[in-house]
Amino acid sequence: MWKYFLPTRVFAGRQVIGQNGELLKEFGTKAFIVTGKSSAKKSGALDEVLRMLEALDIPSSIFDEVEENPSFFTVEKGGRLLSENECDFVIAIGGGSPLDAGKAISAVGMNGCSCEDLYRGKNLPSHPIVAIPTTSGTGSEVTQYSVLTNADGQKKGFGMPSIFPAISFLDPRYTVTMPLDVTIATALDALSHSLEGEVVNKGQNPLLKTLSREANRLIKDSLDRILLDEDDIDLRERMQFAATLAGIVIAHTGTTAVHAAGYPLSSFKNVKHGMANALILVEIFKKIAEADKDRISAAIDPFESLDELQIFIQRFISGRISLRISDEEINEWSDYTSKASHLKKTPGNFDKEFFMDLYRRINNI
Incomplete structure (x- = not known):
């Protein structure tokens, strides 16, 4: 016996957000955009997302503090800001670190919990997640996993079905600016x-x-x-x-x-x-x-x-x-x-x- 399960809807191709961005209306009324310091901006992905949100009259808040190997501290800060800004869905843009952080921030923000709570084996609910990768490596856009770094500097992964992205937009143009x-x-x-x-x-x-x-x-x-x-x-x-x-x-x-x-x-x-x-x-x-x-x-x-x-x-x-x-x-x-x-x-x-x-x-x- 074998089985297959992938709840993420994947849309791939050039200009994919411009052609399918209206789907963002399905996920909430205010977006919390999670990115790193540069890749989302350099690739053009962030600008295209912001233009689409403006056209759809969906307000947003940007959290661009995700570092390589995202820390518990950063994720918990993002979760607090998501709640304080009354956002109800997450758009994660970048490489594996922003995508993983966005998933964890969605869960932390939804549940008002700490990162440690994500590792207790429970399937906590999360806000809907939209993933937009700017690198070609982690596959985080189609997985239920997130890898974070704890206070001791150790990388720890967790997984739960609720952090599968609801939708992923794959545009190869966003990957050209990778060093x-x-x-x-x-x-x-x-x-x-x-x-x-x-x-x-x-x-x-x-x-x-x-x-x-x-x-x-x-x-x-x-x-x-x-x-x-x-x-x-x-x-x-x-x-x-x-x-x-x-x-x-x-x-x-x-x-x-x-x-x-x-x-x-x-x-x-x-x-x-x-x-x-x-x-x-x-x-x-x-x-x-x-x-x-x-x-x-x-x-x-x-x-x-x-x-x-x-x-x-x-x-x-x-x-x-x-x-x-x-x-x-x-x-x-x-x-x-x-x-x-x-x-x-x-x-x-x-x-x-x-x-x-x-x-x-x-x-x-």
Whole structure:
């Protein structure tokens, strides 16, 4: 038996908001716009949303304080402002951080709760969420997940059905303004999602298998070409599609130890999330292959081997990451990662010693 569930309505294409923006009237009477410092403005997405809201006579309030790896503090502040401004739906514009923050702000604002309450396993209600991605990586526009950073600097993910975006507008024009390093990091993040999702799925859901394979193919065929012509809208559209496909996959499967081990690199060493995943993905897949070789060979299709996958990844991360990890950090991170919930979905013996060895091997690169 297999199942599929995606409550998010997805509208994709150039000028998609101008052609479908009247749908915003379905969600409320005042919008709370959640963005970061720059991408929503630079991409043109924010201006187009504001023009559409004005045309629809829908007032709005803008919260543009979301940082990379959004903190509990920022989300709780956003939730308070949402309530104080009497907004009744959220429009999240940007990369994974604003989208994840927008989801959490919607729940916090609706319930008047703290971020800690989002992790108690309850399906709290949320205001309707509209997602408008400006990067092609996280797939947050089609998932029920949000990853936040607590007061100790640790990234923690939560999920509940109410934070699936009600609607997502995908316009590849908004992704052209990504800096080169963000283009690479987000593409590798999408690849990680697609690969990890199929490791968990193991072909049991044939639809997810199909989506994963197609996402892998699009990224493999397109990423090199985008770096040669960053303004190519057709290539950007393919990469955006791949990221959304990969997001649909992990909405059904979750992720593996790759994500758990990569979080400290982002939280404490400022390595972009997709780059952190790419740095360690093949080593973890090799360990999984010791327990289930066929699972890995099927998941990485159309890559013919882990060696080919490693060569592909290495082209994009070589010379772009510099790490210095102390023995104390290696011990602390390994202890934390070895207890992560992601390991329940990861075949093989991933104990503290494995992660200590992993972090030692990537140290001082």
